[in-house]
Amino acid sequence: MLRRVLIANRGEIAVRIARACREEGLETVLAVSDADRDSLATRMVDRVICIGPAAAAQSYLDIERLLAAATIAGCDALHPGYGFVSERPELPDRCAEEGIAFVGPTAEAMRRSGDKAMARASARALGISVGDGSDVLAGVEEAKDTAERLGFPVLLKASAGGGGRGMRRVDEPGELAGAFIAASAEARQAFGDGRLFMERFVTRARHVEVQVLADGVGQVVHLGHRDCTLQRRYQKVVEEAPAFDLPDGVGEQILHAAVALIGSLAYTGAATCEFLVDQDRGTWAFLEINARLQVEHPVSELVTGHDIVREQLRIAGGAPLSFSLSEVELSGHAIEARVNAERPEQNFMPVPGTVTRWQAPSGPGIRIDTACYEGWSVPPYYDSLLAKLIASGSNREAAIDRLRGALADLRVAGVETTAPFVLDVLDHADVRAGRTHTRWLEETFLPAWTEKAVAA
Amino acid sequence: MEAEVMKALLEAFEQSDWQEMTVTIGGDHLYVSRRPDASAEALPHPSVAGGSLPGSAPAVSEPSPPSTAVPEGGNGASARESEPAPATGSAPARTGSAPTVTGQVADGVEITAPSVGLFWRAPAPGAPPFVQVGSRVATGDTLAIVEVMKLMNHITAPSDGRVDAILAENGAAVEFGQTLIVIDPEG
Numbered sequence: 001m002l003r004r005v006l007i008a009n010r011g012e013i014a015v016r017i018a019r020a021c022r023e024e025g026l027e028t029v030l031a032v033s034d035a036d037r038d039s040l041a042t043r044m045v046d047r048v049i050c051i052g053p054a055a056a057a058q059s060y061l062d063i064e065r066l067l068a069a070a071t072i073a074g075c076d077a078l079h080p081g082y083g084f085v086s087e088r089p090e091l092p093d094r095c096a097e098e099g100i101a102f103v104g105p106t107a108e109a110m111r112r113s114g115d116k117a118m119a120r121a122s123a124r125a126l127g128i129s130v131g132d133g134s135d136v137l138a139g140v141e142e143a144k145d146t147a148e149r150l151g152f153p154v155l156l157k158a159s160a161g162g163g164g165r166g167m168r169r170v171d172e173p174g175e176l177a178g179a180f181i182a183a184s185a186e187a188r189q190a191f192g193d194g195r196l197f198m199e200r201f202v203t204r205a206r207h208v209e210v211q212v213l214a215d216g217v218g219q220v221v222h223l224g225h226r227d228c229t230l231q232r233r234y235q236k237v238v239e240e241a242p243a244f245d246l247p248d249g250v251g252e253q254i255l256h257a258a259v260a261l262i263g264s265l266a267y268t269g270a271a272t273c274e275f276l277v278d279q280d281r282g283t284w285a286f287l288e289i290n291a292r293l294q295v296e297h298p299v300s301e302l303v304t305g306h307d308i309v310r311e312q313l314r315i316a317g318g319a320p321l322s323f324s325l326s327e328v329e330l331s332g333h334a335i336e337a338r339v340n341a342e343r344p345e346q347n348f349m350p351v352p353g354t355v356t357r358w359q360a361p362s363g364p365g366i367r368i369d370t371a372c373y374e375g376w377s378v379p380p381y382y383d384s385l386l387a388k389l390i391a392s393g394s395n396r397e398a399a400i401d402r403l404r405g406a407l408a409d410l411r412v413a414g415v416e417t418t419a420p421f422v423l424d425v426l427d428h429a430d431v432r433a434g435r436t437h438t439r440w441l442e443e444t445f446l447p448a449w450t451e452k453a454v455a456a
Numbered sequence: 457m458e459a460e461v462m463k464a465l466l467e468a469f470e471q472s473d474w475q476e477m478t479v480t481i482g483g484d485h486l487y488v489s490r491r492p493d494a495s496a497e498a499l500p501h502p503s504v505a506g507g508s509l510p511g512s513a514p515a516v517s518e519p520s521p522p523s524t525a526v527p528e529g530g531n532g533a534s535a536r537e538s539e540p541a542p543a544t545g546s547a548p549a550r551t552g553s554a555p556t557v558t559g560q561v562a563d564g565v566e567i568t569a570p571s572v573g574l575f576w577r578a579p580a581p582g583a584p585p586f587v588q589v590g591s592r593v594a595t596g597d598t599l600a601i602v603e604v605m606k607l608m609n610h611i612t613a614p615s616d617g618r619v620d621a622i623l624a625e626n627g628a629a630v631e632f633g634q635t636l637i638v639i640d641p642e643g
Binding site for chain 1: 570571572573574604605607629631632633634
């Protein structure tokens, strides 16, 4: 059993983890940077330790400082949240050395799942479709051969990658060599690993992912799938559960594939398996595994009634999952909108500032995950996520209507937000009808919207 | 908690140089603080009664020398103190008043911790300390070490002067921004 958890993160996810710890009867210690001494989570934990200056490299990204805080405060567990160091295998390694339970997979399982080329190979060994593509490419020549075989356009991807870094779409042979060198250099700089592989570029795809929990003592379960197709620059804008309107059989197939894949990796904790669903061909392919809690986990919680963060904590303490796969029942539909402190009209420029008014929506089927409060200064050093507005309803239409209402009811002053933008996205006929794909937001919606918004 | 027990605890607190004390006996919690803005929010959740508390662990709020009891201004304050104003009322018990800081300390150059970590006054256990109160130092001299998981960060003098105050105990856990040493550049 765990006793005291170091929360090694900030913002809304620190608040979320603090709540889950409270419900699990665990004491909480929050590591903060100098810029977060007044954050909402500091009010909700048993103890706060300032580990470094505002710069993330010397605070939230510094594994040794996080461990110093954990050992000084006598923590026996560490929850990394998402982002920052949550997917760095050194962190579970170092936690193990210090006798601290890491809330997540072992370093080995994280390497097996986090490396895209390795995860692809594991999936293929299980007979899971990985789409048309390659293993790690030896160089430009192999890339050229692979691209000829797949047919342009193709996508170069960093094996160690994430968040779109080290990724290049290549439309014709002449672009390939340059793109290969640039993507490899970018990946080496971002992840210390320049290995690339290639996929056939799917022109009209939905991003669908499966939430999995593995307790390491025999159970691997899924909590249904999510659709995260509405993205901008590989950053999700709207997420919903379950994925809707999937081609026949695809939903069941990816659920089984995700459970089989995670089950084959000696994995413990929460994981997400991402898939690309080709709407035109009715096919799907495994993309990658995210070996951590995800921003959009609440939509899965709302449709299943299970608390993913509490289960993570139970698993880290060596306990089995509190439910079995037969107890996973999906009910209704949930949809989440990310509200950021950004100005969408100016290419989503972040606009940090002081929140002088914060009136969050409420009502049936509304959940708000946020670190906002009136008087809080949104620091300029980190991501600009202000709040996740999540709505659930008996079906997709009802959930979207509720989310619309919630976005309209949100009253924020002091900082600009993306709420009006998301409201317009939700009102678009293509979104209502599900006629979207991963590039719809950038290629179809945004050009028209930006023109109108700038004119206004 | 029986009155006698509580009295004994409060006496022990008064005779100590502790800043805060949290005691849990069965379902009873006692929280005492010398800090003017202390609040009962520091109490643990009832559900964790019986477990030792974060505040009682060898800690950033560990006893420090009496002359150094009040953190220096904003950057010396612990995170708990810079918390957004707690909404709750008074603490279950409060004693004493905050000792004041000498004028000398307030005037000097404050050297703050560059990281969370452990504060060491000497290069090795048993070795003489880098500096004492009153030592003359030159710019760049090592004054102390803040250890972050075996990584030794040398804290150096930003200017010539005289060590006016050393505000953390040898081996104490410190937070980023906490004032460790004060140097009087005129001294």
